[in-house]
Amino acid sequence: MLRKQVLRPVTTGLALALAATVGLPWTAAAHDASSPRTSRAECPQLSKDLPWYGGNRAKLQRMIDERGSCSAKSRSGAGKPVAAFDWDNTIVKNDISDATLAWMLKHDKILQPTSWRATNKWMTAAAHRALTRACGTSVPVGRPLPTSTDTGCTDEILDIYEGAKTSAGDTAFSGVWNHRRTVPEYVWITQLFAGHSPARLTEFARKARAENLAAPVGSVQKVGTHDWAGYVRYYEQQLDLIRTLRKAGFDVWVVSASAEPIVRAWAPGAGFTKNRVIGIRNVVRDGRLTTGVQGCGDVKDDTRGEALTYMDGKRCWINKGIYGIKGAEAWRQQDPAHRIAFGAGDAETDVTFVDDATAGHLVINRNKTELMCRAYDNADRRWIVNPMFIEPKKRQSAPYRCATEGYMNTDGVEGPVRRPDGSVVPDQKDRVFPKGTARS
Structure with missing residues (x-):
């Protein structure tokens, strides 16, 4: 999603310093007797032509x-290890839901709802009035809104989606929800797609994909009066990692907080088949997407989005979709045999499932507090932090406030990040960032 920047490997001295501060997992001394002594030629290897930060390639x-397939554990007949990746800003640079929504707004593909208030259970009266005023009532229900030319309607939709506030600054969503399972505006973007078939939404996403891959890195597009990211790029390092994991016998999945029909448009570019993709699944009725959302665990379908693939919801969907765990048990962390071996993500929405991984946790540093607190605390010495491969974030100047407000509780109140034993994670300095960048 911008002019590609190649990150050069850090010097040996900096790599050693990083190992001392972040914790270098899987050192030779840490290998047990069942670990392979060498990386044999016949074992799948990551490309040495694609730069990773510091010693990250070696750790991976x-x-x-x-x-993987060269390990004693694999030869013992144990089941395939599972690897799970977030999609947006983990496998690709930028957000495919944003890209698809922008394309749909620019091509008049959002359909007039029966009522804006009816699209989302948490939408406020103020947001309903603002959308009704901005988008009008002259277009019949189920027909396309003229968002390509109606800047006011487009801006109102984007303001509510992007900031959970109307263009006038009024709160767009209110009420009670589990803040570790859902976000109203995340639900709402999928509810904007109601009325289209899943295949039609995938078709829109493919067209958005073609435009965003063709646009130069760094492009910005105008949607309404908003400046919106205008390009997407696959990260070459992540594509190589995914290929290598598959060759080594891992069962590799995507678990995304984007609508699943959108992810399906992009997933083949990283070698994923549709049965290895989990995204937000809207309820389909008479062949068309509705504003209802499939549930997980003990949350039933059509509850309007109370259990998204978000934070703890990603764990639930992994337990349900990959391991076949049903009911309330799907919300709980499972024993190591029923947990993913490797997880990769970039934001709070990924923190629970990435933390669940037993063999390795890859974090793309986007300065997201709870995820970075866990990554830098590095409790099991298996966390790997890498700057974004394209347009990496600058070093965050202030420490992450892990000890006081790094963790989002279910009621939306922030508190300390805690380890499994209950101890508090201390504040953490940002330590992995491109050499020579200024603080942000």
């Missing part, structure tokens, strides 16, 4: 050797 390779 050791994890692959330890848990």
Whole structure:
């Protein structure tokens, strides 16, 4: 999603300093007797032509050797290890839901709802009035809104989606929800797609994909009066990692907080088949998407989005979709045999499932507090932090406030990040960032 910047490997001295501060997992001394002694030529190898930060490639390779097809555990007949990746800003740069919504707004593909208030259970009266005023009532229900030319309607939709406030600054969503399972505006973007078939939404996403891949890195597009990211790029390093994991016998999945029909338009570019993609699944009725959302665990379908693939919801959907765990048990962390071996993500929405991984946790640093607190605390010495491969974030100047407000509780009140034993994670300095960048 911008002019591609190649990050050069850090010097040996900096790599050693990083190992001392972040914790270098899987050192030779840490290998047990069942671990392979060397990375043999016949074992799948990550490309040495694609730069990773510091010693990250070596750490990932050791994890692959330890848990993949060359490991003693694999030869013992144990089941395939599972790897799970977030999609937006983890496998690709930028957000495919944003890209698809922008394309649909620019091509008049959002359909007039029966009532804006009816699209989302948490929408406020103020947001309903603002959307009704901006988008009008002259277009019949179920027909396309003229958002390509109606700037006011487009801006109102984007303001509510992007900031959970109307263009006038009024709160757009209110009420009670579990803040570790859902976000009203995340639900709402999928509810804007109601009335289209899943295949039609995938078709829109493919057209958005073609435009965003063709646009130069760094492009910005105008949607309404908003400046919106105008390009998307697959991260070459992540594509190589995914290929290598598959060759090494891992069962590799995507678990995304984007609508599943949108992810399906992009997933083949990273080698994923549709049965290895989990995204937000709207209820389909008479062949068309509705504003209802499939539930997980003990949350029933058509509850309007109370259990998204978001934070703890990603764990639930992994337990349900990959391991077949049903009911309330799907919300709980499972024993190591029923947890993913490797997880990769970039934001709070990924923190629970990435933390659940037993062999390795890859974090793309976007300065997201709870995820970075866990990554830098590095409790099991298996966390790997890498700057964004394209347009990496600058170093965050202030420490992450892990000890006081890094964790989002279910009621939306922030509190301390805690380890499994209940101890508090201390505040953490940002330590992995491109050499030479200024603080933000």
